[in-house]
Amino acid sequence: MFMEEKQNFQTFQDFSKTTLKPVSLADISSIVIECYKKNIPLEICGLKSKKNIGRNFQAEKTLDLSNYSGIIEYKPEELYIKVKAGTPLKEIKLELDKYNQQLAFEPTDFGPLFSGKSNEGTIGGVIACNFAGPRRFKVGSARDHVLGFQGVNGKGEIIKSGGTVVKNVTGYDLSKILSGSFGTLAVLTEISIKVLPKSPSNKTLVIENPHLIKAMDYLGLALSSSSDPSGGVFYPEYFRKYFTFNDLTTDGAITAIRIEGPSDSIDHRINKLCKELQIQNNEIAVLEPEQSNIFWEKTKSLQVFSELKNNLLRIVNPPSETFEVISKLKIFKIKYFVDWGGGLIWVQLDNISLQALKEIKKVIDNASGYITVIKIEENLKASIDVFTTDPIKYKITEKIKKSFDPKRILNPGKMYSGI
Amino acid sequence: MTNLQMPKVEKSIISNKDKIVSDICKIVKEENILSHNDEIKPYETDALAAYKQTPLVVVLPETIEEVSAVLKYCNENKIKVVPRGAGTGLSGGSLPLADCVLLAMGKFNKILELDYKNRCVVAQPCVTNLAITNAVQDKGFYYAPDPSSQIACSIGGNVAENSGGVHSLKYGTTTNNLLGIQVVLMDGTVVRFGGKAMDSEGYDFLGLMTGSEGLLGVITEVTVKILKSSEVVKAALVGFPTIEDAGNCVAQIIAQGCIPAGMEIMDKALTKATNDYSKAGYPTDAEAMMIIEFDGTEHEVESYIDKAKIIAEKNNSSSLKISKTKEERLKFWAGRKAAFPACGVLAPDYMCMDGSIPRGKLAEVLKEITRLSKKYDLPVANAFHAGDGNLHPLIMFDANNEESLRKTEEFGAEILKYCVKVGGALTGEHGVGIEKRELMCEAFNNTDIQQQLTIKVALDPNSLLNPGKVYPILRKCAEEGRVHVHGGKTKFPDIPRF
Numbered sequence: 080m081f082m083e084e085k086q087n088f089q090t091f092q093d094f095s096k097t098t099l100k101p102v103s104l105a106d107i108s109s110i111v112i113e114c115y116k117k118n119i120p121l122e123i124c125g126l127k128s129k130k131n132i133g134r135n136f137q138a139e140k141t142l143d144l145s146n147y148s149g150i151i152e153y154k155p156e157e158l159y160i161k162v163k164a165g166t167p168l169k170e171i172k173l174e175l176d177k178y179n180q181q182l183a184f185e186p187t188d189f190g191p192l193f194s195g196k197s198n199e200g201t202i203g204g205v206i207a208c209n210f211a212g213p214r215r216f217k218v219g220s221a222r223d224h225v226l227g228f229q230g231v232n233g234k235g236e237i238i239k240s241g242g243t244v245v246k247n248v249t250g251y252d253l254s255k256i257l258s259g260s261f262g263t264l265a266v267l268t269e270i271s272i273k274v275l276p277k278s279p280s281n282k283t284l285v286i287e288n289p290h291l292i293k294a295m296d297y298l299g300l301a302l303s304s305s306s307d308p309s310g311g312v313f314y315p316e317y318f319r320k321y322f323t324f325n326d327l328t329t330d331g332a333i334t335a336i337r338i339e340g341p342s343d344s345i346d347h348r349i350n351k352l353c354k355e356l357q358i359q360n361n362e363i364a365v366l367e368p369e370q371s372n373i374f375w376e377k378t379k380s381l382q383v384f385s386e387l388k389n390n391l392l393r394i395v396n397p398p399s400e401t402f403e404v405i406s407k408l409k410i411f412k413i414k415y416f417v418d419w420g421g422g423l424i425w426v427q428l429d430n431i432s433l434q435a436l437k438e439i440k441k442v443i444d445n446a447s448g449y450i451t452v453i454k455i456e457e458n459l460k461a462s463i464d465v466f467t468t469d470p471i472k473y474k475i476t477e478k479i480k481k482s483f484d485p486k487r488i489l490n491p492g493k494m495y496s497g498i
Numbered sequence: 499m500t501n502l503q504m505p506k507v508e509k510s511i512i513s514n515k516d517k518i519v520s521d522i523c524k525i526v527k528e529e530n531i532l533s534h535n536d537e538i539k540p541y542e543t544d545a546l547a548a549y550k551q552t553p554l555v556v557v558l559p560e561t562i563e564e565v566s567a568v569l570k571y572c573n574e575n576k577i578k579v580v581p582r583g584a585g586t587g588l589s590g591g592s593l594p595l596a597d598c599v600l601l602a603m604g605k606f607n608k609i610l611e612l613d614y615k616n617r618c619v620v621a622q623p624c625v626t627n628l629a630i631t632n633a634v635q636d637k638g639f640y641y642a643p644d645p646s647s648q649i650a651c652s653i654g655g656n657v658a659e660n661s662g663g664v665h666s667l668k669y670g671t672t673t674n675n676l677l678g679i680q681v682v683l684m685d686g687t688v689v690r691f692g693g694k695a696m697d698s699e700g701y702d703f704l705g706l707m708t709g710s711e712g713l714l715g716v717i718t719e720v721t722v723k724i725l726k727s728s729e730v731v732k733a734a735l736v737g738f739p740t741i742e743d744a745g746n747c748v749a750q751i752i753a754q755g756c757i758p759a760g761m762e763i764m765d766k767a768l769t770k771a772t773n774d775y776s777k778a779g780y781p782t783d784a785e786a787m788m789i790i791e792f793d794g795t796e797h798e799v800e801s802y803i804d805k806a807k808i809i810a811e812k813n814n815s816s817s818l819k820i821s822k823t824k825e826e827r828l829k830f831w832a833g834r835k836a837a838f839p840a841c842g843v844l845a846p847d848y849m850c851m852d853g854s855i856p857r858g859k860l861a862e863v864l865k866e867i868t869r870l871s872k873k874y875d876l877p878v879a880n881a882f883h884a885g886d887g888n889l890h891p892l893i894m895f896d897a898n899n900e901e902s903l904r905k906t907e908e909f910g911a912e913i914l915k916y917c918v919k920v921g922g923a924l925t926g927e928h929g930v931g932i933e934k935r936e937l938m939c940e941a942f943n944n945t946d947i948q949q950q951l952t953i954k955v956a957l958d959p960n961s962l963l964n965p966g967k968v969y970p971i972l973r974k975c976a977e978e979g980r981v982h983v984h985g986g987k988t989k990f991p992d993i994p995r996f
Contacts (some may be wrong), residue, residue, distance in 0.1 A: 156749040157856045179755060215696060222702055223674045238949045239942070244854045245667060245886045246926035248660045248709050249934075249941050250968065251950050252673065255705020264701075276755030303617060305638070305726045307794065344797035351795075397694035399615035422696040449699035468700045471689050476701055478956040483949070494700070 098141040104229075104237065104268055110142060111266060111488070112235030120491050123262040125165050128200030129208050131193055132453055133261055134465050136492035142266060144203055150174055151269065159226055159243045160274050164203030164267040171202055175274055183275040184221050185212030188380035192387065192454065197380060203267045209259030212379040213310040213337070216302060216419045222258035224273045230257065230265035233484025243271045256479065262490040263498060264483040278339035283310070283366040283374055284349050286358060288331035291315075295402045295421055297356050301336045302398075302420040304355050306348040310337030310375055311420030318383040318416055322374065326364045335366075337375060383416060384427060390455050392426040392439070395419075396448025407442045411435055431456070436463055466494050473498075502549070502932055504595060505966045511577055511597040512554065518577065519555055522599070525567040530605070532556040541582070541600050545647075546590035546933055553580065553594035560605045562680070562688060562718045569716065569963075570686030572599055578962050579684070581712040583624055583655030586647045588852070589931025591659065591711045591967055601716060603654060609633050610719070616694045617724050618677055623654020623717045627661075630722060639724040642669035645927065646835060654717040660709030662927040664760040667885035668793075671927070673708040675723045681707060681715035684958040694721060706953070711929050712964040714957050728793035731759070732803060733827045736810045737784030737817035741765065744786035745860040747813040748884045751790070752857070754809065756802045760791040761885035765864065768837050768879035768892070775840030778833025781817040788884065789830050834881075838892065841879055845894030849906050853889045853917030854926035860884065866916050867891055874909045876902070888926035889917065915940050930968045938970055 091099070091106040094113055101107045114121050122138035124130060125145055144165035152161040155178040162171060168186060175181055187210040190198030199205070206228075211220040218224075227241025240253035257264055286297055294313040301308050314322065316332045327333070338348050349365060366374055377383075384391055396404055398421030405415060405424060414427040428435075436452075443450050452465045468476060473495065480487065480498050492498065511518070519533050532538050533555045542550045554577075559565045572579050582592040582602045594600045606622035612634055613620065619630050619641070627648040630641040644663035645651055651661065657679060662671040669675070678692030691707060692698040707714055738744040744763050751758065764772070769780045769787045780787050792802045803820060810818055821827035841848045855863050864880060871878045871893075881890045891913055895906040914924050918940045925934055938947060951969060954961065 154856070154858070156753050157858055158752060178753075209697075209702075219670065219674050220697060222705060223670065232949060236945045236949070238946050240946065240950075242854075242921065242923050242941075244856060244922050244926070246662050246671065246854045246883070246888045247923035248671075248927060248929050249924045250930065250938065250947075251714075251953060252660065252705055252709050253950070255673065255702045255708070258705070259700075259702050276752075276757065279755065299615060303614065303639075303726055305729045305795075307726075307728075340794065340798050341801045343801065344795045347797050348795055395695045395697045397616045399613070399694075419696055447693050448695050451699070466700060471687060472691075472700060472703070475683075475687075475689065475703065475957070479701055479703075479706075479953065482952040482956040 098143050100143045100146045102146050107142070107147065107266055107268055108231050108235050108237055111231050111233065114140065114488050115234050115486055118486055118488065120488050123266055123490055125201030125204045126167060126198060128189055128193070128198040129204055132189070132208065132465070133493040134496070135460055136490070138491070144201065144266070147268065148201070155180055155274070157243065158274055159271050161243065161269060161271045162202050163269055165201050167201055168199035168205060179277050180274045181277045182224065182272065183214055183218040184224055185214045185379050186210065186221060187212050190380065191385040192381050192391065195385060202270055202272070206258050206270055207260065207262050207267060213312065213375055213418055216311070216422060217307075217309045218275070222255050225254040225258055225270060226273055227271040228254050228257060228267055229269040230267045232265045233486060233489050238265065241271065245273065261493050263480060263494055264489065266489065280342040280345055280368050281309070281337055281339040281371050282345050282349060282368060283371040284336045284338065284352060285327060285364045285366060286334040286356075287327065287329045287362040287364065289334050289361050291405060292402050294332070294334040294417070295398075297334050298336070298417070298420045299398060300356055301352060304352055306338060306352040306355070308336045308352070308420070309339045310335070310378070312378055313417040314383070315414070315416065317414060321377060321383050324366060324370045324374070326366055326370060328364065329362060335374060337371065378418065381425065384425070387427055387454070388429070390428040390431045391453040392428065393451045393453050394424040394426055394443055394448055395422060396424070396443060396446045398422045400446035400448065404442060404446050404448065408439060411439060431459065433459065433462060440467065468495065502935070503971050505578070505971065507595070508576070508597045515554055518575070521571060522555070522557055522568060525571060526557060526559050526564045530558040530560065532558070541585075541594060541602065544582070544585045544587045544590060544592045546588055546593070546931065549590050549593050549932060551594050551596055553598045553600035554596065556600045556602055558602050558605050562682065565601070565682045565716055565718055566686040566688050568599065568601065569682055569684055573685050573960065573962060576960055576962065578965055580964050581658075581716045583652035583658070584626065584650055586651040587655060587659060587929060587931065588850075589925065589929040589933040591929050591931035591964070593932055595966065603652070603716070606654070606718065613694065614639070618694055618721050619724055620719065620721045621653055623657070623720055624652045627651050627653055627656055630724070634724050635727070638727050640727050641722055642675050642725055643672050653720050653722065657708050657717055657720055658710065658712045659927070659929040662886065662888065664762060664883055664885070666883070667761070668757050668759050669725070673705060676704060676708060676720070677723055678721035679704060679707060679717050680719035681717055683715050684963045688718070692721065711931060711968050713954055713968060714963070729795045730799045731791060731793040731827065732799050733789055733791040733821045733830050734803060734806060734810075735780070735819045735830050736788045736790065736815050737781035738786040738788065739784065739814055739816055741786045741864050742861040743813045743815070744788050744884075745858070747788065747810050747815070748857055748860070750809045750813065751806055754805055756792070756805055758790050758802070758806070758885060759793040760789070761883070762789040762834055763787070763860070763882040763884045764834065764837060765880040767877070768841070768881055771840040771844055771879060772833050772837045775843055776833055776836040778836065780833055784816050789834060791827070837881055841892050841894060845877065845896065847895050847897040849893045849895065849910055851889070851891045851893070851910050851913050852925050852928040853914050853922055855887050855889055855917050855920055855922035857884060857887050859920040859922070863889065863916060863920060867913055870909055870912055874905045876905060876909055883926070886926070887922065911937065932967055935968060936970050938968070
């Protein structure tokens, strides 16, 4: 239909190295073109904060985008920032701080889990993996904040979709399909992201010692309330040691609900929420802004798993199923906490077998949810499904993969064998 | 504008009509197949009424199995299929083709489940947008995206077009409020993407399907998020002496950290027309009139309104009125919603454009529109969803005068191209359809478009599902793109729009 557009960049001179660190779009494109021609599989990475998530796969070369970094354009009044994919999240947050703005979806910080210290990675990695933090149920996931992107597909062609405006229905929304594709469809090179003002203030209502079933009730009611919470978690007793705050009086399990907004509206909403929840047999406490910020920072960065040695599963299911799911998983001696107001369960398993994983998957399937294996003993990794899917969706996944990356050179096998 | 090239008509399909009808009779009930000219005539167009084409046959399936079997049959026999919801689309997305089966989903009109525990509603695709809110409002919930045609447009159509509304800045468009869909692909495969969980596994097919304008699959079930209604909603009606002042006010409100639920601007021409038409009581001396709506708790709304007031005054606001009651707030909006019919009184015809621009470019774009208005000697009025940057200029003309129509088309295309030039988009919420198809090359280069077409071919190798829409058939970019209303007679004149 169209004349083939020639994109013949021959600018990247040092192709012989195993790790290629391009500094320009032309470099990235020429590297992929070269790999496409020679059938060379590429592993794409930034700051490697999520390198361990996904299947192990063989790649002859690594395309390291950490040198392709920088803020291209930031327009606070237009509520967007356009950045190169290799830009560290830290740098973006510092810039947004100047204008009191934020990435509202609170990207998960996997640093404490994998390396013992914070490493939020690059924005390219955040979008490619699409993991969102506690505010997810209110503001959406990473994918909901991508306004547009530029990337390089598996043939080395530079492609783009979307733009910098909120309302845009011009063509297929490729920003969505690239978000959460773990670099298997294209190398993200530039991303325009929606940014939002930070709330003037926030406080957290903590309900102490609820049983899981009561905690799920509280979270469900809170999320269905006009008091408009922006965080809702449940931590069992064994994780309490990570949350020592002056205002908390007991050592038991806690349910925490975050309320954000202008300071005078927060107290009103917390009072209203307490009435709606009809809290009778539990102590309550309110974390003031400073402590509240620390609490959610710890939640977002999975602090309770900072000493975890072995296995971590991420389970997403309809909130109404969470109590049932956890009850059924207890026989596997799990440790867990619940985020997203009941929609997300993080499950720690100190010992795991293939059989146990299979049974867990069955429980989650029956609850219309899905599992992502975030961390697992290396000897098991090759034999398990890190990401799940069903045969029909796998077939469609194959077709979409082929339409972006016909020779399967971008992160081949990272998500599924054969993709 | 009616000379738009459509896919080649397969004469063999036309001549084979009787056989096709009798084959489909084996799949769906006979009374659900319309093939006589009188029966198919009502389906010849959607709300982009300037384009008309009767289909080969209209099929009204009742079950998912029927949808799947019809698509499978058409795929095997290389028959084109055009899906249709409520037919309220403004970009010609469900315009039939002479040799197509029009798959009208009207019988999929039931709400299947109200699930308050997971805060979602499961509905068939031809349930109207407003019916979802109506079904849950007694429990204080609502469905956030609210296209102005919400009393008639279908939720399946909303998914296909990724519909917005006036509250998109704060609450997002359809794609941000959708949890799951069931889709039938062209080969008859039935598949679910997403469900009641907040995220779904693997590639985001839900996101890809949303806004794909019926080119990738036929939606047979939709699961949407519902939200608890805010405690308090208030609106302010503000007049400004210049468009620049109004534009600056919008930018400063956002810079202050306030995200209003909605912000609307109308220029003087439209404000005057509205006042004359509906006695809206808008300030007539103002060059720009703005409605700002805030929602939240009483404290929150009061505090935002106070801030907005100070900002408006700093930007020379000439008048400011805050709604005291729900009725008063709705009256502010009622005038705005009557703005377009009001234009119908000013000229025999008007053409409504749908560009998206960065908020800060409003004054610049309006200046350019004024320049073009003089260049083409055609009056224009402007409405602007200032919160999310969606601009709706209305060009007034006389369709009986061929030269006037030609000039209007050129004028419209120039506006949309300018929107792209300043960093915006060709379409904010009406979709590309056939209307803006030839302008796609303004926004994308060939590589971009080829990538999108490759996805289409991956899921529909023979390009049988809604062909001729969204992507240009020829390389040449023609001057197209608008909604045409003649003598106030649009396809559904009573439906509020834009």
